[in-house]
Amino acid sequence: MSQRLFRSMAVMLFIAGLVWAPLNAVGQTANSTGTAPRATKRAAPAISAVNGTWSPSTKNGDWPHYTGDLTGARYSPLDQINAENFNKLEVAWRFKTDNLGTRPEYKLEGTPLVVDGILYATAGTRRSVVALKADTGELIWVHTEFEGKRAINAPRQLSGRGLSYWSDGKGNARIVYVTTAYRLICLDAKTGTRIPTFGKDGVVDLKVGVVHGSGQQIDLEKGDAGLHSTPTVVKDVVIVGMAMKEGMTVTTHDNAKGQVRAFDVRTGKQLWAFNTIPRPGEFGNETWENNSWATNGNTGVWTQISVDEELGLVYLPVESPTSDFYGGHRPGNNLFGESLVCVDLRTGQRKWHFQIVHHPIWDYDLSSAPLLADINVDGKTIKAVALPTKEAFLYVFDRVTGKPVWPMEERPVPKGDVPGEWYAPTQPFPSKPPAYARQAVTVDDLIDFTPEMREQAVKALSVYKMGPMFNPPVLSKVGGPLAALTIGTTNGGTNWPGAGYDPETHTAYLPASNSSVAPIGLIEPPQGFSDIKLVSGRAGQPFRVSEGPGYGSAADYPQEPRRRPAPAAAPANTASAAPAAPAPAGALSVQGLSILKPPYGLLSAINLDKGELVWQVPHGDTPDVVRNHAALKGMNIPKTGQNGAVGLVVTKTLVIMGDPQVTTQPDRGRGAMLRAYDKKTGNQVGAVYLPAPQSGSPMTYRVNGKQYIVVAVSGGSYSGEYIAFALPSTE
Amino acid sequence: MSIKGKVRNAAIVVTALFLIAVLNSKLDAGQSDKPTRSTWEGAYTKEQSKRGETLYAQHCSSCHGPDLAGNDEAAPLTGAAFLANWDGLTVADLAERVRVSMPPNNLGKLSRQQIVDILSYVLSFNNYPAGKTELDPKAELLKQIRIEATKPKSD
Numbered sequence: 041m042s043q044r045l046f047r048s049m050a051v052m053l054f055i056a057g058l059v060w061a062p063l064n065a066v067g068q069t070a071n072s073t074g075t076a077p078r079a080t081k082r083a084a085p086a087i088s089a090v091n092g093t094w095s096p097s098t099k100n101g102d103w104p105h106y107t108g109d110l111t112g113a114r115y116s117p118l119d120q121i122n123a124e125n126f127n128k129l130e131v132a133w134r135f136k137t138d139n140l141g142t143r144p145e146y147k148l149e150g151t152p153l154v155v156d157g158i159l160y161a162t163a164g165t166r167r168s169v170v171a172l173k174a175d176t177g178e179l180i181w182v183h184t185e186f187e188g189k190r191a192i193n194a195p196r197q198l199s200g201r202g203l204s205y206w207s208d209g210k211g212n213a214r215i216v217y218v219t220t221a222y223r224l225i226c227l228d229a230k231t232g233t234r235i236p237t238f239g240k241d242g243v244v245d246l247k248v249g250v251v252h253g254s255g256q257q258i259d260l261e262k263g264d265a266g267l268h269s270t271p272t273v274v275k276d277v278v279i280v281g282m283a284m285k286e287g288m289t290v291t292t293h294d295n296a297k298g299q300v301r302a303f304d305v306r307t308g309k310q311l312w313a314f315n316t317i318p319r320p321g322e323f324g325n326e327t328w329e330n331n332s333w334a335t336n337g338n339t340g341v342w343t344q345i346s347v348d349e350e351l352g353l354v355y356l357p358v359e360s361p362t363s364d365f366y367g368g369h370r371p372g373n374n375l376f377g378e379s380l381v382c383v384d385l386r387t388g389q390r391k392w393h394f395q396i397v398h399h400p401i402w403d404y405d406l407s408s409a410p411l412l413a414d415i416n417v418d419g420k421t422i423k424a425v426a427l428p429t430k431e432a433f434l435y436v437f438d439r440v441t442g443k444p445v446w447p448m449e450e451r452p453v454p455k456g457d458v459p460g461e462w463y464a465p466t467q468p469f470p471s472k473p474p475a476y477a478r479q480a481v482t483v484d485d486l487i488d489f490t491p492e493m494r495e496q497a498v499k500a501l502s503v504y505k506m507g508p509m510f511n512p513p514v515l516s517k518v519g520g521p522l523a524a525l526t527i528g529t530t531n532g533g534t535n536w537p538g539a540g541y542d543p544e545t546h547t548a549y550l551p552a553s554n555s556s557v558a559p560i561g562l563i564e565p566p567q568g569f570s571d572i573k574l575v576s577g578r579a580g581q582p583f584r585v586s587e588g589p590g591y592g593s594a595a596d597y598p599q600e601p602r603r604r605p606a607p608a609a610a611p612a613n614t615a616s617a618a619p620a621a622p623a624p625a626g627a628l629s630v631q632g633l634s635i636l637k638p639p640y641g642l643l644s645a646i647n648l649d650k651g652e653l654v655w656q657v658p659h660g661d662t663p664d665v666v667r668n669h670a671a672l673k674g675m676n677i678p679k680t681g682q683n684g685a686v687g688l689v690v691t692k693t694l695v696i697m698g699d700p701q702v703t704t705q706p707d708r709g710r711g712a713m714l715r716a717y718d719k720k721t722g723n724q725v726g727a728v729y730l731p732a733p734q735s736g737s738p739m740t741y742r743v744n745g746k747q748y749i750v751v752a753v754s755g756g757s758y759s760g761e762y763i764a765f766a767l768p769s770t771e
Numbered sequence: 772m773s774i775k776g777k778v779r780n781a782a783i784v785v786t787a788l789f790l791i792a793v794l795n796s797k798l799d800a801g802q803s804d805k806p807t808r809s810t811w812e813g814a815y816t817k818e819q820s821k822r823g824e825t826l827y828a829q830h831c832s833s834c835h836g837p838d839l840a841g842n843d844e845a846a847p848l849t850g851a852a853f854l855a856n857w858d859g860l861t862v863a864d865l866a867e868r869v870r871v872s873m874p875p876n877n878l879g880k881l882s883r884q885q886i887v888d889i890l891s892y893v894l895s896f897n898n899y900p901a902g903k904t905e906l907d908p909k910a911e912l913l914k915q916i917r918i919e920a921t922k923p924k925s926d
Contacts, residue, residue, distance in 0.1 A: 592875030
């Protein structure tokens, strides 16, 4: 590896981009400063004997894609760090992200890439891109785009999940990423300067071509489109999804329409676009009854996209249409809402699709990168795609045909009685593999440390409508039901960090939140707020706009706020409202504890040849509130795990994942742990200290013969930081 | 003085210096680094939390909620997750987090006094008892107050 490293690398630190111009910064295509000396000399990369080009790979110790490779696996075959030495890991370097933006970020969610000894990552409230020396963390370059008001209006703020790498195998390498203001930027990987021949001076304005209604261009400054997942780079193609503002309390059902587009990585020229809301004449248009395709939006692809490069097939996990919990303005099944869609890499033409949820009204957005898995079922080899979900089902299909590997039965589900709503009579239920986390809240799921606690929990939930999976939303009433009680809908199950897959043992590793209770109630929006008949809310409580993660934390906030209603009236007097016993009606905690019994968070292994659960363990230390609870003194409570969306990395022998919460332990004080599990058994074989919760999924790479693990931490009092671990050199 | 005596005297001096150094460091710790009391010992007044409640409704409630439970974009300010985040840290840490990042759509518009007023409301909401003196906005004084999730046993 070292031969391929930059030998003597001068720090080239320059901020390329636009000069701040408050009125119309975006589109002022000022040249990047680009005058730094080319002080780097790159040795020729290893050349493949097959086609004369070189490409990075996890096999060579690189981590060239957000999920390691294009299959979503988060797998690396490295094995220097193992069960025997994991506890000896030391911090190799840290990279604090506070100064990349006007204020610190407390939600650093990135997973870096490493190619050829250089680490690339997004970071900070302005979503800057940094290149670091992967062995020392030394800064090589930083690139920042100053995007003004448009960034402030962005539906996806903060540093994002990361970026993508492309190389022609002959020494030309590029970094591609999407800014908060939804612009696709192409950089020279060596210098961090824009590639002038890509798009317009290195930029493709992704808002151009995004439409609402029956095809009206959205406003370039205020239009609701963004992205915080990474683009997907395959061959010479960049595939980009789209995200919109949180869909619970939106101002119009005629929101921007989701689409997935592909661009030429050399020129930025658009190659194809796939409409996730089919237009007249396109497959599935009739699933939007009464022409409702023309008056509804969203249905984006906000999470990672996986690709089978050999088959030339792209797998798109699609989110909900507008709005998350009320679909009365869009009767019908609403393809391709909450569907896994397979399209052709060259043309974007649909090959097959499977709708995971018909007529989505639960916010079961498809949240995770699909896992591409070549498996053997009953002696038959199947090229499969497995989709981890918030529902905690792993949906497995033949990825060529779209046919379920194990039968999926359409079963009747409860019909609600919300005025104007349209209900799908059935939903698909996989017969295999089994659910790997809670899918509904039953009395048996409630806290039961003591009979008294169970009793309080039952009483607290009496104001909700309980029900099985697909418990439909209700009209919120002060006298009850206040909401329908669900789990795994907004949060819960496997969310954006996704899962991992071991191509050698054909095993999927799935993190899951197991106690994200979500009451879904609908209310009429305040006068003039929205053209949607019903939005998320609670009767008798002040209306709250759900703006979405990172809202208001953009580098240039405060500025003109995005669409918001007139300030709500002062809240009801809550002084001295004690969260302690007895739990008030509607509270989701009992004496400060989760209303559900443990485990709160899980890690599961599912063998995809058999479709069976191999092991399942609680993930995360027992929270302080449980360990120190006066009423639980002397009780022997097994490890509970922690609720929270965390991701993992799979290596030759280990599954590695950090805690989503901090705890204070007698032996280590306050902090969290990065844990290693034996892939075969799920036994924890090691753990190292983190100063804050894991907030971005870990990755691993090798440089100069040494294996590293990098993980993003942040939260609470601790601002964003990438931490690299490696074994001491004495080992 | 004999060689032995010299060695003995030197040893005494070294030991004495060492002891002074140790004592000094302990005293320093007591004066500046280590919190001297906890949030269970009446860190704010009722009057102050009343003021804080009004400010909370104006500046915080729209995201963190009237029940302080938070939502997708705002962390909860009560319950297990909140206590786990701040247990063992000081009120100064919490105040600093608010100062550098809150409210995100109007950053820098809350005075230090307003921040501690709001924090006193948050403390009261979390069942920490009121006391006789107000929570003081001076960072060096806030550093003295440790946030403890668990109520210590009363003797």
